[in-house]
Amino acid sequence: MSKYNEIKAALLGAGTVGGGVYKLIEKRKSEMPSKVQAELTITKVLVKNLNKKREGIPDEVLTDDWQEILDDPKISIVIELMGGIEPARTYILEALKAGKNVVTANKDLLAEHGKELMDAAEEYHKDLYFEAAVGGGIPIIRPLKECLAGNNITEVMGIVNGTTNYILTKMTQEGMDFGEALKQAQELGFAEADPTADVEGLDAGRKMAILASIAFHSRVTFDDVEIKGISDITARDIKYAGEFGYVLKLLGVARNVNDKIEVSVSPVMIPEQHPLAKVNDSFNAVFVHGDAVDDAMFQGRGAGEFPTASAVVGDVIATARNMQYDCCGRIGCSCYKNLPMQPVGDSRHRYFLRFLVEDRTGILAGVAGVLGNNGVSISQVIQKPAVDGVAELVVITDKVETRHLQDALVIFGEMSMIREVASVIRVYSQK
């Protein structure tokens, strides 16, 4: 039944993941005929600098000329691992048009131009796979699109950024400040020199846009995601979370509530018994709720040379198998609905509020009064002893419409007895 004896692929980018993919395909060379009924070889690797030595990749496969790959009719799979929007977008579109299948790990590109790429793949009946774009090595895209296809999925929650999970784990377990934990993460290679995309939640936001699009069958782009990072989280917030029985995580939450979609990335206090609360260090996890499967969770390494290469090579093998049966493009875009986004103000959450207040009587009554007048009911309160005339009041609310809380926050800003609303952090609650 096999159409090909040999399948040739090109790699765009030879960074950490690119190198891992090259080495992993080499390592599995002898088994490829059993896996895909053909030899599978990476014959060209696109790089910017031909003179830079690439460990594990022979010089003769390197090229700095995209056209050479595009025009090579023997190359039927393009593996895009350059990252960024351009030229990755153009290269992928050109590759699909030229009849090549594409495997990519490019979350930035997919979260912004996913529809354009999926449409092109459909037009040319080619595969566009991207398992590595979310959760590194963790199988999650294919399970959502295939294994769980019988479900109406209403919730996807994810710890999808390893850097922030590492930082928050250090802050939780060792009482470190954010700055100290970030510095350690940078020293150990878990955080980049410019950590913005990670610590401000942008990376997680892109991944949640991709997950939400697949889970709810309706396109969600990066702009649709409400994003808040962890850079203003203090060791104090984490300590108080613990006192209430919660663990603080940077959590992506995507929900389909009455056919309106809400997707956010923000610090969330999760009950310590919840499976997501136990996912520590740089591990990632994705939690899914569907009407048939109920709860399911997938966890593993969200980044790194070989875990990410594992996902990429899984996609390459899937494409090769499709090529042998002439069924590429079989499972393309699954966004067959067009659901509106829920306005942020309408979303309902519980909140942890930490107030710095004057040390005098009537404060709790004042705060409770403002919350009550705005329809925000209180679930738990802790009042901390004053230091230097400033007391701390910590409140956890019931589930409220975010807009009601926002109204209350405006009033708190005008109250002289309140020095500062130092923290406003979401608290996990069931949908």
Next chain:
Amino acid sequence: MSKYNEIKAALLGAGTVGGGVYKLIEKRKSEMPSKVQAELTITKVLVKNLNKKREGIPDEVLTDDWQEILDDPKISIVIELMGGIEPARTYILEALKAGKNVVTANKDLLAEHGKELMDAAEEYHKDLYFEAAVGGGIPIIRPLKECLAGNNITEVMGIVNGTTNYILTKMTQEGMDFGEALKQAQELGFAEADPTADVEGLDAGRKMAILASIAFHSRVTFDDVEIKGISDITARDIKYAGEFGYVLKLLGVARNVNDKIEVSVSPVMIPEQHPLAKVNDSFNAVFVHGDAVDDAMFQGRGAGEFPTASAVVGDVIATARNMQYDCCGRIGCSCYKNLPMQPVGDSRHRYFLRFLVEDRTGILAGVAGVLGNNGVSISQVIQKPAVDGVAELVVITDKVETRHLQDALVIFGEMSMIREVASVIRVYSQK
């Protein structure tokens, strides 16, 4: 590109899972054209008793005649949910031969006759999918066969039986005896009236045979699995496990050690920080280690009407998509190696040993001497105060070849100072 406007399936069996599958496909009716580019309908349901009322399944689709389904050329997918070896085996072979694709949840059949069925599917170029056979709703078969196909997988560990996990959770959290916990599980419907297949580890053994075959690309059958159940586990063992920092689980362990396979199901003490130690109640989880992905874990509901139906319907959708592209049978048997099984005596484990001994001096020296003479070194010891002249001695060994421990146990049986070796339980150790 679509070949079919309508895809018809038949269901064999209308028990709990069968009913769930029928209802779930009905529930997703309006979305099927978007998912598989065709209407998808169950047109016949094979039952033993036509007169029994089936909630949610209309009488007119019921039949008690397999030939009627087999001879219906419009039925292209057969969903086998009868369970047991015969007539399920014959029906599946006949269906494949007649050019129908098959989806099954039948772990008993796959663990014993998997090769015969996979060979038939290959011969007739048809799909044979069985995601529901292991881990209920948890996607694990397709992730192993596809997403993780780039890995050399060396270890699969699973809590793959919900009944025993429920019983052990109750014993751990509430200090119940085995009998008491079993009774409660039966009352709540988590255990069958005859609980043998669950509590003696047979059900888990079948699932581990299937997982090992897929993970290691080499056929493992039920007979190859070393099996020990939980019926002789006492509340005392669980309490002592806790004192050493372990949680007791019925764990399936499949390992590929130097191209020899060992697969066992037995009670295992797992360190309480390990992700598997936190999987409680009737939840299932499968932990995978591959050379690229490192550690990954999948957890969710391992049984139940709709979780299992989720897996079955995911397979039906996958088959329907393959039919539209004429690529059924694309990913068949992946056992392209033929690795030998490791003899049980050669397998290396740590052990928890609980001795009931006479209350006199020299016991520890005697026990330690026998272990030492047989090459079994001791990692930890607790001696418990004597009650009525009988003391308890608890030993955790280092990693030893099982045969050396077996030799020592023979000698302990002959020592008068040892009343009984009350427990011999494996302790988790890294490969």
